[in-house]
Amino acid sequence: MAAPDEVTAGRPPELLRLSGGVSLLRRRTSHTVALNKAVRANLDHLRPWLEWAAEAPSRARTAELTRAGAAAWEAGTDFMYLVVPDAEPGRVIGASGLHGRIGPGALEIGYWVGARYVGRGIATTAAEALTSAALALPGIVRVEIRCDQANGASAAVPRKLGYRLDRIARAAVRAPAETGRQQIWVKERPSPDQQSGPDQQPDQQTNRQTNRQTNRQTDRQTDR
Numbered sequence: 298m299a300a301p302d303e304v305t306a307g308r309p310p311e312l313l314r315l316s317g318g319v320s321l322l323r324r325r326t327s328h329t330v331a332l333n334k335a336v337r338a339n340l341d342h343l344r345p346w347l348e349w350a351a352e353a354p355s356r357a358r359t360a361e362l363t364r365a366g367a368a369a370w371e372a373g374t375d376f377m378y379l380v381v382p383d384a385e386p387g388r389v390i391g392a393s394g395l396h397g398r399i400g401p402g403a404l405e406i407g408y409w410v411g412a413r414y415v416g417r418g419i420a421t422t423a424a425e426a427l428t429s430a431a432l433a434l435p436g437i438v439r440v441e442i443r444c445d446q447a448n449g450a451s452a453a454v455p456r457k458l459g460y461r462l463d464r465i466a467r468a469a470v471r472a473p474a475e476t477g478r479q480q481i482w483v484k485e486r487p488s489p490d491q492q493s494g495p496d497q498q499p500d501q502q503t504n505r506q507t508n509r510q511t512n513r514q515t516d517r518q519t520d521r
């Protein structure tokens with residue numbers, strides 16, 4: 298039976314191979330140094346859109362967040378990945394994740410890609426793989442990508458993946474380039490009559506359990 302805080306009783310794959318010679322790997326403490334280096338090298342690139350990039354994190358802080366992420370993975374509430382080149386899996390060139398912070402039955406995808414690697418389709422292929430992984434999890438029927446209206450590069454990702462722009466909502470301005478108007482892009486699990494087999498039916502029991510979950514905006518896991 299799912300624990301009360303779980304978003305899903307399942308767990309996504311720890312390795313997702315993407316096209317273009319990169320993979321998503323479950324974030325682990327063995328990547329702390331490489332991740333910290335990548336974040337510090339990209340602060341100017343990330344700061345306009347990501348509140349956590351306001352200041353350079355210490356290695357200890359990166360390690361602490363990784364441990365919290367590992368615990369959240371085990372608890373089934375949040376699944377953090379790193380983008381790594383297959384030829385050099387010890388190097389980090391970005392991060393992405395499935396975050397259980399938008400209420401029951403749903404996961405939100407977040408992402409960043411190092412400045413030297415943007416424009417190669419990495420965020421799009423990562424989000425595509427994570428969308429499929431999320432919608433394959435028991436109890437998950439919706440995936441969202443949220444971004445500020447002015448963040449054209451981020452909005453291009455769900456648009457290219459066929460997400461539907463569900464709404465534009467007011468949001469707190471947390472990073473310097475944000476306008477406070479947040480686009481909420483949605484992809485839903487196909488309804489049963491659009492699906493090919495019984496294996497893809499939503500897990501009703503888990504849905505009931507996750508329906509009890511509240512929207513935990515105050516304790517946000519991010520891809521920092």
Ligand SMILES: CC(C)(COP(=O)(O)OP(=O)(O)OC[C@H]1O[C@@H](n2cnc3c(N)ncnc32)[C@H](O)[C@@H]1OP(=O)(O)O)[C@@H](O)C(=O)NCCC(=O)NCCS
Pocket residue numbers: 342343346347408409410411414415416417418419420421422443444445448449450451453454457
């Ligand atoms: C957003 C981000 C993750 C995109 O990563 P990426 O790997 O370059 O993304 P992709 O290459 O898959 O797709 C980006 C698309 O945006 C387009 N794009 C880039 N800048 C754009 C802009 N200002 N307006 C509109 N589209 C833009 C690109 O042309 C590309 O589309 P195309 O493949 O049709 O040419 C990356 O720019 C980033 O890390 N930004 C800083 C952190 C951030 O904003 N994270 C998201 C917070 S919501």
